Amino acid sequence: MEGNGGNYTDKTRVLDIKPLRTLRPVFPSGNQAPPFVCAPPFGPFPPGFSSFYPFSSSQASQHTPDLNQAQYPQQHQQPQNASEPSLVTPLRSFRSPDASNGNTELEGSTVKRKIPKRRPIARPENMNFESGINVAERENGNRELVVSVLMRFDALRRRFAQLEDAKEAVSGIIKRPDLKAGSTCMGRGVRTNTKKRPGIVAGVEIGDVFFFRFEMCLVGLHSPSMAGIDYLVVKGETEEEPIATSIVSSGYYDNDEGNPDVLIYTGQGGNADKDKQSSDQKLERGNLALEKSLRRNSAVRVIRGLKEASHNAKIYIYDGLYEIKESWVEKGKSGHNTFKYKLVRAPGQPPAFATWTAIQKWKTGLPSRQGLILPDMTSGVESIPVSLVNEVDTDNGPAYFTYSTTVKYSESFKLTQPSFGCDCANSCKPGNLDCHCIRKNGGDFPFTGNGVLVSRKPMIYECSPSCPCSTCKNKVTQMGVKVRLEVFKTANRGWGLRSWDAIRAGSFICIYAGEATDKSKVQQTMADDDYTFDTTHVYNPFKWNYEPGLADEDASEEMSEESEIPLPLIISAKNVGNIARFMNHSCSPNVFWQPVTYENNSQLFVHVAFFAIAHIPPMTELTYDYGVSRPSRTENDNPLYGKKKCFCGSAYCRGSFG
DNA sequence: GTCGAATCAATTTC
DNA sequence: CGAAATTGATTCGA
Structure with a gap:
């Protein structure tokens, strides 16, 4: 052990x-x-x-x-x-x-x-709920906190979903128990790693999977609840400038061309809205941050959003750190300019997204x-x-x-x-x-x-x-x-x-x-x-x-x-x-x-x-x-002493079971 | 039933 | 403080 x-x-x-x-x-x-x-x-x-x-x-x-x-x-x-x-x-x-x-x-x-x-x-x-997470832990997390926050979020989300399901369905009203649970956790301090930083987030491991954007907010992996690019303003040599901390690839734009270590990422903005035509993307906010990270050789966390066809579910896999290799401007589908960033996965990290891509091939049976x-x-x-x-x-x-x-x-x-x-x-x-x-x-x-x-x-x-x-x-x-x-x-x-x-x-x-x-x-x-x-x-x-x-x-x-x-x-x-x-x-x-x-x-x-x-x-x-x-x-024994020696390898291994 | 497209109302952060 | 960013459950249509 x-x-x-x-x-x-x-x-x-x-x-x-x-x-x-x-x-x-x-x-x-x-x-x-x-x-x-x-x-x-x-x-x-x-x-x-x-x-x-x-x-x-x-x-x-x-x-x-x-x-x-x-x-x-x-x-x-x-x-x-x-x-x-x-x-x-x-x-x-x-x-x-x-x-x-x-x-x-x-x-x-x-x-x-x-x-x-x-x-x-x-x-x-008369609600006196205590998150049990102190200020220091809220700023800088660890594995136990991350796991705990995610468990508490999802338990709450499931309960809200259950309560919503029990109500009379109103047509046109969309239930979002994920948002309700996320907002509740935010408001009650059930979160960690609020101190933003590029690179590793304490307690979040490469390969961790998420089913909701809010989960990544609550553990500090990616703070925006919607936007795909998270960034941080730092003091540069002359003035303040943004650098990117993490990106979420929705899986919509990305063309991996078979190499799971490379990601072509599209910048943000310029999308058509209800009362807005699509337009050229601007070099501001997240786009600017990615550009600055490229200049500084600052690594970016990458979360891969994936659609699991079999499950009809979208999942997010944290795939570790990537380096931005180049950027360019390209005409998007709407005919307007979009920013493109080529990111390459930093070597020496355990496989995560690559595992998922391999599994998709296994499912076809060829090759076995x-x-x-x-x-x-x-x-x-x-x-x-x-x-x-x-x-x-x-x-x-x-x-x-x-x-x-x-x-x-x-x-x-x-x-x-x-x-x-x-x-x-x-x-x-x-x-x-x-x-x-x-x-x-x-x-x-x-x-x-x-x-x-x-x-x-x-x-x-x-x-x-x-x-x-x-x-x-x-x-x-x-x-x-x-x-x-x-x-x-x-x-x-x-x-x-x-x-x-x-x-x-x-x-x-x-x-x-x-x-x-x-x-x-x-x-x-x-x-x-x-x-x-x-x-x-x-x-x-x-x-x-x-x-x-x-x-x-x-x-x-x-x-x-x-x-x-x-x-x-x-x-x-x-x-x-x-x-x-x-x-x-x-x-x-x-x-x-x-x-x-x-x-x-x-x-x-x-x-x-x-x-x-x-x-x-x-x-x-x-x-x-x-x-x-x-x-x-x-x-006199530990009440959880069992007959068989345990090899589970957990940090909390009791040493025996059975 | 199923698969994609369209729809709708959300929340945090800067 | 208000705009920006896009989600996820649901409905709709072929």
Whole structure:
């Protein structure tokens, strides 16, 4: 464990952990479980199953990596050639917020069973919200602050989106929860790196992804909420002059010509407006700043705006520092003069935008991704293929298992009590409190319009396949995997899972598939293999939901975020499972699990669904907190001491898990 | 349903 | 202080 990994002695952050069990009777106790339903290794497979066996695949031999090239470069090693940069290193390592800032919420118990902690109604006059970020931290940030600010912004944005969705839609009115959340954070001092400077911004790492312009404002990467060029006025030899600090390329003008290290950037201004004709651009403001930066050889931060065709989402990737090599004037599409700047990426920086461009090529399949063993290890069972890749050694794939997208429950998990769906026609409308499914969620629609989870809850109630709402948005985790994933061989932790797509915070990733059993009925040894999910573990608490003090409505009731799994549920994915079985543990995870339930064939089951904690850049390993098993701890031990040695590498590594 | 174009009302900074 | 900069959700049209 690197750096200050030994700091995990601050017991105030981890103590007071209580059992996850509650007494809510969702599962009946009762009958002895029959044998599991299990597909034979070579079929025929019931729906949702396929064989997974890489060695028998004809594809496997085609794509077996060249052993001489199996040693892939590590971070900062030179790319093998200009157009094929090293892509094996995650764009950045992720760290979760640190309690030392005083603004994240690791205080209190893990499992708050009886919550309603009365808070004053959040009216403007009695709002005493503290950002927890002091003046110095606001001017100069660090990684923890940046991560914390982004988490708080997005939690608030999701909440505003949820509230807007619940209102009656007014035609012509455009909802902008991003602006509302951004403005709130600005006003309450939830921001950092306000001191503008060219070059590196403390706490923002190359490869970081953003989904909103406001996110980059709040962490000081790029302050204008709209303009593409950010600049700073400095004292020159004779007079003051502007120099550029950062630019955002919208992806509209830019012609990369295949080289991700070069950017041709168009100056600002001259655009046609409602009551304005397009005109020549002037050498002022941002254009002048870029010109001065060119003269001074002052490097500029570049943020690449990208349209992900598959996602229908625009993302921004921070691509590090570029040098302005030349500038010229060119006739634009409107026939008027525009300024053009040629920027070249400073050498020696880890790949970011280059990773994204390479992934776009992989998606076409030509040429196939290096180290590819199987293009789709699910054999079409998932609607999106899952690649199997090894770039580090000669291992040809994980041991055989049966791929299933679903959980197989033993008989003892069947619910005897009938479950109620809703009777909404077509789709359930957020804000419609007549909808029984929405009522079960406390009156809030659990997801925003684009399927992002708004907040963690003890349980999420989705509409069921038997509800009449066929096009309902409250069926996120039932619809299968939506991100393009790959299973890859890690350097020291076996196989792992990562995504080709950038993943937005709150996005559903996958469920934990496998064979579910009631832990109390199983031998302890069986629950101990490497492919077991166990709800009875002790989990490190964390805060993900919006802060009531930040929202401008009555948010008097703080909601529990921690799970209430009614029975000790364990899911074994040793023989049957999905991609979730490859997700490794981390003490600073970027994914969390959330219990979800919906009725199926008149039975109610609990599903373990995984969601992104923060925005996750492409090719970053997906990890969640495995927790530690209860029996392993003794009174004198750290309560989060586990049986397995941890190699997560996080600065806050607890040293063990499981 | 889907894909691009057009539309609309936003916010911070200089 | 007001103009400048362009976004992102939605609607519209082929």
